Amino acid sequence: MVSLAPVEISARVLFLRQDRVLLANRRGRSWFYLPGGNVGPGETVEAALRRETREQAGLDVTDLEFIGCAEHVYVEEDVRYQEINVLFAADLPWGAQIGSWEFDVDLTAVALTSLRGLDLRPVSLRAVIDGWLAHRRPTWYGAPALAGTG
Numbered sequence: 001m002v003s004l005a006p007v008e009i010s011a012r013v014l015f016l017r018q019d020r021v022l023l024a025n026r027r028g029r030s031w032f033y034l035p036g037g038n039v040g041p042g043e044t045v046e047a048a049l050r051r052e053t054r055e056q057a058g059l060d061v062t063d064l065e066f067i068g069c070a071e072h073v074y075v076e077e078d079v080r081y082q083e084i085n086v087l088f089a090a091d092l093p094w095g096a097q098i099g100s101w102e103f104d105v106d107l108t109a110v111a112l113t114s115l116r117g118l119d120l121r122p123v124s125l126r127a128v129i130d131g132w133l134a135h136r137r138p139t140w141y142g143a144p145a146l147a148g149t150g
Contacts, residue, residue, distance in 0.1 A: 002075055008083045011049035012036035013061060014129060017092040020109045021129065023118075024056065027104050031119040034087065035059075035107065045086045057107055064088040067132045071143035072122035082143070087128060 012034035015022035023032040037052035039045055046064065053059045065088060072083040092109075110118070112129070120126050124141035131139050 002078050002080050005079050005081045008081070009039040009045065010037060010083050010085045011039055011045045011052065012085050012087050013049055013053060013064070014067060014087065014089040014132065015059075015092040016089065017109070019112050021112055021115070022092060022107060022109050023120075024105050024107050027106055031121050032108075033121050034085075034125065036085075039086075049086075049088060056105055059093055061088075061090045062093075064090050066138050068128055068139040068141065070122045070124045070128055070141040073143040074121070083122075085122060089132060 013036050014034055022035060024035045025032045035053055035056055036049050037056070039048040043051075049064070050061055053061050067087045067089045070085045070087060072081075072085060074081055112133075115126055115129065122141070122143065124143075128139065128141060131137070
C-alpha cells in the first residue's frame with residue numbers, strides 16, 4: 001500500500017547563459033531538475049529560492065522573472081509525493097563558478113539542444129523551458145495522473 005506524503009512547495013530557477021541551462025541532480029540518480037528546493041514553514045517562495053541557490057551553489061539570484069508552475073507527482077519507496085514547483089528564470093551571474101556546495105547534489109551546465117535526451121523532472125520541465133524561451137509567458141503544467149491513484 002502506498003502512503004501519502006504532504007504536498008510540498010518548491011522554488012526553482014532556470015539559470016540561462018547563452019545556449020546553456022544549469023541543471024541539478026542527486027548523486028547516483030540519472031534524472032535532472034532545476035536548482036532550488038523546498039519552501040520552509042513561514043518562508044516566502046522567493047526567500048526559499050534565494051536561500052536554496054546560495055546553499056546549493058553559492059549563487060545570489062537577482063532580477064527573477066516568474067515563468068510558471070509545474071506539478072510533480074511521483075512514487076518512491078511506496079510513498080506518493082506531490083510537489084508544486086514555482087518556477088523563475090534568471091541570468092546566471094557573471095563569473096559564476098559552477099559547482100555544488102552540497103555533498104549529494106551535482107550541478108552541470110548543459111546545452112539547450114541536449115535537453116531532449118535527458119530525463120527531466122517534473123516531466124513537463126522541457127515544455128516549461130521550451131515555452132518560456134519561445135513565448136516569455138508564464139504557464140501552469142499539471143501532473144499526469146499516476147496509475148491506480150485516481
